[in-house]
Amino acid sequence: MLTILFDGIAYGMLLFVLASGLAVTLGLMNFINLAHGSFAMAGGYVTVLLVNRLGVPFLASLPIAFLASAVIGFVLERTLYVHVYRKSHLDQVLFTIGLVFMSVAAADYVMGSSQVFVQVPASLQGQFDISGIGIGRYRLLIIVICGLLTVALQFILAYTRFGSRLRAAVDDSRVARGLGINVNWVFALTFAFGSGLAGLGGALGAEILGLDPTFPLKFMIYFLIVVTVGGTSSITGPFLASLVLGIGDVAGKYYVPTLGSFVIYTIMIVVLIWRPQGLFSRAASR
Amino acid sequence: MTVALETINLVKRFNGIIASNNVSLQIAKGARHALIGPNGAGKTTLINLLTGVQRPTSGRILLDGEDISARSTHERVRLGIVRTFQINQLFNDLTPLETIGLAVSERRGQGLDWWRIVGSRPDLVTEVVEILERFHLTDVIDKRTAVLPYGKQRLLEIAVAIACRPRVLLLDEPAAGVPEDERHEILAAVAALPSDVTVLLIEHDMDIVFSFADRISVLVNGALFVEGSPEEVARDPRVKAVYLGEELADA
Amino acid sequence: MLPPPIAIRVATEWLSARARWQPLEIVFWLGAFAAIYLLPESHLILTEIAWLGLFALSLDLILGYAGIISLGHAAFFGLGAYTAALLAKHEIINEPVMALLVSGLVAMALGFVTSFLVLRGSDLTRLMVTLGVALLLRELANRLGWLTGGADGLQGVTIKPVLGMFRFDMFGHTGYAYCLTVLFILFLIARRLVNSPFGLSLMSVKGNPLRSSAIGISVDARLIAIYTVAAGYAGIAGALLAQTTSFASLEVFSFDRSADLLLVLIIGGAGYLYGGLIGAIIFKFMQDYLSVLTPQYWPFWIGLVLVVIVLVGRERITSWTTPVRRIASHLNWRALAHRIAASSSERH
Numbered sequence: 001m002l003t004i005l006f007d008g009i010a011y012g013m014l015l016f017v018l019a020s021g022l023a024v025t026l027g028l029m030n031f032i033n034l035a036h037g038s039f040a041m042a043g044g045y046v047t048v049l050l051v052n053r054l055g056v057p058f059l060a061s062l063p064i065a066f067l068a069s070a071v072i073g074f075v076l077e078r079t080l081y082v083h084v085y086r087k088s089h090l091d092q093v094l095f096t097i098g099l100v101f102m103s104v105a106a107a108d109y110v111m112g113s114s115q116v117f118v119q120v121p122a123s124l125q126g127q128f129d130i131s132g133i134g135i136g137r138y139r140l141l142i143i144v145i146c147g148l149l150t151v152a153l154q155f156i157l158a159y160t161r162f163g164s165r166l167r168a169a170v171d172d173s174r175v176a177r178g179l180g181i182n183v184n185w186v187f188a189l190t191f192a193f194g195s196g197l198a199g200l201g202g203a204l205g206a207e208i209l210g211l212d213p214t215f216p217l218k219f220m221i222y223f224l225i226v227v228t229v230g231g232t233s234s235i236t237g238p239f240l241a242s243l244v245l246g247i248g249d250v251a252g253k254y255y256v257p258t259l260g261s262f263v264i265y266t267i268m269i270v271v272l273i274w275r276p277q278g279l280f281s282r283a284a285s286r
Numbered sequence: 287m288t289v290a291l292e293t294i295n296l297v298k299r300f301n302g303i304i305a306s307n308n309v310s311l312q313i314a315k316g317a318r319h320a321l322i323g324p325n326g327a328g329k330t331t332l333i334n335l336l337t338g339v340q341r342p343t344s345g346r347i348l349l350d351g352e353d354i355s356a357r358s359t360h361e362r363v364r365l366g367i368v369r370t371f372q373i374n375q376l377f378n379d380l381t382p383l384e385t386i387g388l389a390v391s392e393r394r395g396q397g398l399d400w401w402r403i404v405g406s407r408p409d410l411v412t413e414v415v416e417i418l419e420r421f422h423l424t425d426v427i428d429k430r431t432a433v434l435p436y437g438k439q440r441l442l443e444i445a446v447a448i449a450c451r452p453r454v455l456l457l458d459e460p461a462a463g464v465p466e467d468e469r470h471e472i473l474a475a476v477a478a479l480p481s482d483v484t485v486l487l488i489e490h491d492m493d494i495v496f497s498f499a500d501r502i503s504v505l506v507n508g509a510l511f512v513e514g515s516p517e518e519v520a521r522d523p524r525v526k527a528v529y530l531g532e533e534l535a536d537a
Numbered sequence: 538m539l540p541p542p543i544a545i546r547v548a549t550e551w552l553s554a555r556a557r558w559q560p561l562e563i564v565f566w567l568g569a570f571a572a573i574y575l576l577p578e579s580h581l582i583l584t585e586i587a588w589l590g591l592f593a594l595s596l597d598l599i600l601g602y603a604g605i606i607s608l609g610h611a612a613f614f615g616l617g618a619y620t621a622a623l624l625a626k627h628e629i630i631n632e633p634v635m636a637l638l639v640s641g642l643v644a645m646a647l648g649f650v651t652s653f654l655v656l657r658g659s660d661l662t663r664l665m666v667t668l669g670v671a672l673l674l675r676e677l678a679n680r681l682g683w684l685t686g687g688a689d690g691l692q693g694v695t696i697k698p699v700l701g702m703f704r705f706d707m708f709g710h711t712g713y714a715y716c717l718t719v720l721f722i723l724f725l726i727a728r729r730l731v732n733s734p735f736g737l738s739l740m741s742v743k744g745n746p747l748r749s750s751a752i753g754i755s756v757d758a759r760l761i762a763i764y765t766v767a768a769g770y771a772g773i774a775g776a777l778l779a780q781t782t783s784f785a786s787l788e789v790f791s792f793d794r795s796a797d798l799l800l801v802l803i804i805g806g807a808g809y810l811y812g813g814l815i816g817a818i819i820f821k822f823m824q825d826y827l828s829v830l831t832p833q834y835w836p837f838w839i840g841l842v843l844v845v846i847v848l849v850g851r852e853r854i855t856s857w858t859t860p861v862r863r864i865a866s867h868l869n870w871r872a873l874a875h876r877i878a879a880s881s882s883e884r885h
Contacts, residue, residue: 084847089660090660093799094803095844098842098843101839101843102836102840102841104840217792220792224668228661261672265669266673268665358755360751360754363750363751363753368751375745377748378744384737385741388741392734393752397735397754400729408545411545415545
């Protein structure tokens with residue numbers, strides 16, 4: 001059972017890294033970006049290409065995946081997304097669904113429609129056995145990397161100047177602008193960073209989540225659950241939500257396989273009825 | 287004196303701030319009662335509590351003796367307590383004809399009628415046109431609300447409230463934001479309100495208050511500070527001090 | 538002091554102007570019915586356009602008129618489809634029109650139950666909840682394979698003749714006439730609904746819910762009502778699909794369906810009832826054309842169309858599809874307004 005817990009934690013932390021960018025974009029710009037999964041997919045495919053075809057070491061491919069997705073995110077943000085910020089939520093939904101469809105078809109065209117796997121180095125395969133608990137090496141790596149990222153994120157937000165500018169811009173962008181904070185750059189950099197994180201998550205997750213062109217569609221609901229249940233006003237909210245979701249999904253599929261994802265969707269609906277603003281967010285000030 | 291609207295020890299607290307502090311107000315039937323006070327005194331919060339937009343932390347609200355504290359906003363409107371908003375809240379894509387038509391049809395209980403075409407009841411249309419004439423809106427009857435001049439929108443705001451045939455009408459700064467040349471129409475409309483409607487007026491403009499009100503309550507920091515006839519309130523040195531204090535603070 | 542009779546008459550005409558049948562509408566429906574006789578070789582695609590148009594119409598009721606953004610409208614569509622297919626397969630109800638009505642009622646029941654979920658929360662919450670319900674149903678259909686046929690779909694469905702008289706054929710002749718008739722009847726009902734006081738109250742709720750409740754409208758009750766009706770319409774559309782193809786599969790619940798539906802409605806324009814129908818026509822022809830060119834990658838072009846529509850601006854797109862209506866109504870309105878204003882000023 002502890003193995004399940006361990007796997008669930010790994011899955012949850014991976015979800016957190018994947019979804020954190022979405023949480024920030026939503027909280028920051030009140031923008032519903034359903035295409036977030038596409039950036040994750042991009043990172044995953046970059047890693048697959050680097051490791052499988054070019055022989056780049058796995059660990060080295062991770063930062064490259066991050067950068068690639070961040071760059072794509074930055075470019076798209078400055079060229080396309082920026083025109084859609086002021087539009088209605090319906091427009092944002094339509095726009096990002098359009099991007100998802102385009103990215104899914106593009107991935108299909110370029111990479112083929114079958115699932116691909118990363119050639120994970122031997123050192124990361126298999127598991128340790130610690131007092132009866134199977135600790136998968138790959139999953140351990142995920143926990144370590146994601147854990148470090150979470151701490152780093154919290155640190156950046158709470159203790160750096162960029163972090164305080166970001167928090168100011170989230171709380172009230174008009175006032176932030178008035179204070180001389182270049183809100184546009186904050187948005188662009190944050191979006192790029194969030195996309196990069198998604199790409200990193202995609203790279204890490206390819207092995208355990210499975211990577212194919214329908215990735216953005218399959219996992220869209222998971223990211224959305226993390227963000228709506230966890231709320232967007234802190235790091236801890238989505239973090240806890242991801243853990244709950246990760247453990248719940250793994251445990252659910254193991255113990256009650258006939259129900260599968262049923263459990264997740266039901267929990268989500270119940271939570272949203274009970275607390276529409278999310279389980280962990282403070283009351284919205286706006 | 288029959289009391290039309292009464293609050294009993296109304297308190298509203300949020301996040302440690304007391305927005306309404308033990309407000310016990312009695313408004314006589316048919317009165318022209320004004321509520322004044324410096325900015326941030328809690329006047330709009332009080333209106334929100336009276337109309338059900340916000341729930342009180344404690345205290346009760348009675349309409350013609352009936353406790354309405356637990357009723358929702360739309361239920362209160364049906365019971366006869368209607369408000370206007372300080373910043374226009376109108377239906378931008380509907381015309382004044384449609385807006386008043388909607389209010390009247392809702393009041394008549396025809397809101398759930400999904401079969402009859404709007405406008406097929408002549409008695410309803412008569413009433414709608416009559417209200418529009420009273421508020422001098424017939425020249426813009428067919429225009430989308432969004433394109434109307436601000437003064438006309440403000441008139442429409444009041445007309446919509448009247449179309450609901452309220453027992454008690456809460457006017458939240460009716461002349462706010464209206465340009466000088468359009469103010470007289472608003473003031474005339476307010477002065478011409480039917481005498482059987484009880485009116486609670488929130489205003490900053492003292493000229494309007496003194497020409498219109500027969501009773502004034504002063505709200506400061508969420509609590510009722512002074513209450514009396516216009517002459518009594520005008521003479522009261524404490525009232526002057528509160529307003530002067532505000533002016534000094536602004537300077 | 539009563540206003541003069543002429544002002545009242547004019548105001549009445551004005552209020553009911555929205556509800557008057559415009560010439561273009563009559564042309565549209567005459568054309569649609571004429572196609573039964575004049576375009577027999579296109580009946581298969583026209584059948585698809587008919588139920589897709591009905592499905593889009595149901596979304597228009599909640600999105601265009603009540604402002605609810607739903608990513609899971611396929612839930613009701615799929616439920617209607619499976620209900621109709623199961624009723625036929627197990628010979629519980631043999632006559633298609635009866636089965637259609639029952640499927641619609643089942644979907645309405647689901648709509649009623651889930652309507653409470655869309656009352657609270659932000660746009661994002663509603664999106665999530667509607668999506669969640671659709672995915673949940675899909676998962677349920679997947680798991681209950683013994684009932685639904687699971688991933689393979691429900692096989693072995695035979696549909697008996699409509700009203701006992703009109704047999705379904707493989708060219709879609711009966712299918713088209715059947716779907717078009719159902720669509721037309723439901724359209725008429727929807728048309729009355731949106732032009733009624735209830736419909737006007739929906740538009741007010743969409744435009745300013747705060748103001749609506751301030752004139753005594755119970756916003757929640759209205760939304761529940763329209764959501765339920767729209768769910769019923771979607772369910773009937775799904776049942777039409779099942780009955781004309783004798784098949785139902787999991788993808789009736791899929792996100793793709795809900796997303797395509799949004800596109801269909803947006804192409805045609807939301808908020809005037811014909812948007813869904815026009816959008817269905819455009820979408821189907823687009824799909825037909827593009828799937829010949831690029832069968833596998835046609836989602837790419839759909840996505841591109843969505844992105845372009847949003848960037849260009851939805852209002853600009855839809856204004857192209859209703860130019861004549863606008864001109865006609867403008868002329869009407871100006872004339873009426875002048876007459877009312879003139880009659881009032883005469884008396885002052």
